[in-house]
Amino acid sequence: MRVRLYQGLHLSVVLAGMAILAGCEESGNTYVAPPPPPVRVAQPVQQPVTIYFELTGNTAPLNAVDIEARVQGYIQSIDYQDGMTVMKGAKLFGIERDTYQAQLDQAKASLASQQASQVGAKQEYDRQLNLSKQQVTTQTAVDSAKATLDEANASILNAQANLDLATINLGYTEVLAPFDGTVTDHLVDIGALVGVSGPTKLASIVQTDPLYAYFNVSETQVLMIKETLAKQGRTLKQTDLPSIPAELGLQTEEGYPHKGHLDYVSPQLDASTGTLQVRALFDNKDHAMLPGLFVRVRVPVGHNDKALLVRDDAIGTNQLGSYLLVLGKDDVVEQKQVKTGQREGALRVIDSGLDPADWVVTQGIQQAIPGSKVTPEKIEMNPPAAAAGDAKAKTTTQ
Secondary structure, three states: OHHHHHHHHHHHHHHHHHHHHHHHHHHOOOOOOOOOOEEEEEOOEEEEEEEEEEEEEEEEEEEEEEEEEOOOEEEEEEOOOOOOEEOOOOEEEEEOOHHHHHHHHHHHHHHHHHHHHHHHHHHHHHHHHHHHHOOOOOHHHHHHHHHHHHHHHHHHHHHHHHHHHHHHHHHOOEEEOOOOEEEOOOOOOOOOEEOOOOOEEEEEEEEEEEEEEEEEEEHHHHHHHHHHHHHOOOOOOHHHHHHOEEEEEEOOOOOOOEEEEEEEEOOOOEOOOOEEEEEEEEOOOOOOOOOOOEEEEEEEEEEEEEEEEEEHHHOEEEOOEEEEEEEOHHHEEEEEEEEEEEEEOOEEEEEEOOOOOOOEEEEOHHHOOOOOEOEEEEOOOOOHHHHHHHHHHHHHHO
């Protein structure tokens, strides 16, 4: 009896469940697919753009030399502080002068003696010459007087050369800055004997204003530039370099805030690397840049009057390279492989793969899946400043 009772209850529950399901179907409560996700789309900006080669390089000083002692002696003074910036001609080291001052005085005395001998030789020659005209002396005496005068003149030249040499050596006892620059720490101390077996390095001096930046241009880029110039009927000359601007940016800086110009182009490519060395010159009055820094450099090489630009944060990457999500037929998302160019603020140039009429997905990219339908909101492509602000606000919100 109890088993039959349980079976009856179970059957009643099943029948009740079937009745509920039947009632739901009759009320029309069916599954409804969610609407397509909303996205924002914008057409690319079309505007003139200067085309640059963006390269990397290193800074180098305008001048950098070792300061050496050119005469022998003891260091008597160090007239600068290590790391000090000095002007050209500033005294850096003093070497004992007594010996060289004595040599200078000796050379002056020797010159005076030779000058006195020259006066006597000249007088004797003039006297013999007059006597010869009166025919009261021999030609041999005249020739002898002339030889003595010539010897006296030569002795004066030798004495003058010794005086000049002594003056130069005395001047070497004061080691002066050869140009404006910063002097390194001294390598010798007061009382040290220098110049014994040759020049002794005392310190180094480096000039960093202005500053060089060296970078390499690939063979392909060189040929491209030459082809462009050939179409214009021009060739690149050394005298044209100062008129070609160059821009520089440090690793910690945005963009290229330092302005300069080209200064030198190597006359030949390096066969081992396939590159051409180029040098640019930049002002560095605030000494913000140091020699040896890794830097980014860009140089203008052309102009595109109708360049297409899109927001840089709208560009994705895959194994094939860069791509953009664009709005296709019936609002279905399509993926386009593109070739990207240089960055212009918050926008980036698209060199190929994009049409001016394409609607690019700029916001809601995570929800825009290629092949799926979306609900687009058409807006204008934000300018660089606004796009950067939107990107910042989006990051803050997230």
